[in-house]
Amino acid sequence: MSGPVVADLTEGQLLARVFPELPTGTATDLGPGDDAAVVKASDGRVVVSTDVLVEGRHFRRDWCTGQDVGWRAAVQNMADVAAMGARPTALVVGLVAPDDLPVDWVVDLARGMSLACAPHGVGVVGGDLSGGEQVVVAVTVMGDLEGRPPVLRSGARPGDVVAHAGVRGRSAAGLEVLGQGLDRHAWRRVVSAYLRPSCPLGAGVRAATAGATAMMDVSDGLLTDARRMAVASGVVIDLKAPEKVFTEDVQVLAAVASATGGRVGDWLLTGGEDHGLLACFPPGRVAPGFTVVGEVREGMPLVLVEGEVRPGSGGWDHFGAGSQERR
Template sequence: MLSTIGDLGEFGLIARMTARFPHTDDVILGPGDDAAIVRAPDRRVVATTDMLVEGRHFRRDWSGPRDIGHKAAAQNFADIAAMGARPTALLLGFAAPAGLPVSWAEEFAEGLRAECALVGATVAGGDTVRSDSITLAITALGDLQGVSAVRRDGARPGDVVAVIGDLGLSAAGLALFLADSTVGHPECRAAHRRPAPPYAAGPAAAELGATAMLDVSDGLVQDLGHIAAASRVRVELQSSALLVPAVLSDAVRTLTRLGAIECAPVDLMLAGGEDHALAATFPEGTVLPPGWTVIGRVAEGEGVVVDGAPSDARGWDHFSVTS
């Protein structure tokens, strides 16, 4: 019986994984040739790439292969949505030990397939290679469908700042895993294992005239700092406008009791990453759809302030000694 991907071989592994990815109208030629062919009806292609490294972005004792597949696709599709585009296709670089069970690779592919299905995309191709640990390199493509891309440099003084999606839950989930793998709070743990970006909100925000937008992957304050820098403005946030979910408050109480953190729930909403919410700026007076929450304004100046003062909320930095 072929129980590991080493037993199966490279081409057997590719066949097992690609069999799970459906054909879509966006992909003219999918896996099996030297390169894929993807439609570009808008004549512009939005592209992004991201990596997940075992032990840095996920741990197999915390997350199952389906969770990791969902997460790998989600964090890339969130970037496509943040540009105001519709995700169309993924390219997958899959590096893994030869002793990895075939079932793990198949379940991972199922997670990718299921997340792709949420947006109507598919895996168009990729590569496999042997390595000492699992590393995933994902490239996502998207279609702007005739609208202007929403960049980071368009915010203007007078705009409102709004967010949609979860904030702080993934950070709480990570802290729970690090503190005690047996403690409850499944909502926060699930948010860390398998984020749920508000994909449809990105293109809808572009249609509404959003002036700047991004995916909150490294922390709300830190990421809004990118908009502030690119747009040469100051972003002024009001922490009281952030709606703290009860599940986050409950998790923070547990974490405080365990001595794992010393902060308020809103602090995780300001600094925690990997929920993949969307943050955007809109012209004043824009009527926002349900789900968006206005949390501040854009003003002349620079940087990000919270409740009138510079914030010490620090987000994720891969090369920081404290991350």
């Protein structure tokens, strides 16, 4: 990489490179360049969530391009909005950049965000830049409930059906491929699921419209996030055997498991960062695009798989030893 690094440019020069890459968004009243941006919130409320991506924890620059990181930062934030049953409208981005970070990497970051956002009419309306020791990408997303009540984690009721939209286990399998240094092109289907996860954003709105009682983004693994939903709702969530319901994922994952020594069932139950949506519906009201993966029952809040407790559910803790990215 022989181009300029961020220390070669003033903040103004760097912003001049980045601004043209950013998508405007259909809800943008005033984009970057002033003290603040202005975004339409026609519902009279705004949904907001924030996520931080740290180099060495959430991504490695030898595995991920700037575009990958920008894409991922955008998608995982938009997934949080979709999980409320809202439509994402705009992002703002804080970037910490070491002096030796190539300017092209920063421009690529903006492009990756744009690739993820533009198809959904989501704008990148503001940002801040600072020097620092380590790349940090801090994204905040806003969204529009369009008159619907937000769908919380806490609304699951006994008798509800548990359903899932999106892929499962592929990001974890892709991370395993990269970690073992295998041919990323041969396994590009899971590698790209790790590098550029795709959340079924429209499914969030459809679930809310269909009357979902609870919903959340599955970012830390199915068992961990289903347990959070069970605890928030005060219910038992009993999942079906994942190999039986995530049949398309099983087809993709089986060959990766053979090559890596990984286990399909583990990826399906505990793999993080796929950004599928987990939702509960009254029976017979499951929204299009969702697959039934379990049921809600009365009882002490916990998660079962085919009626049984799975010990050592694993999952993600950002400071604990279980963090995938620290492996």
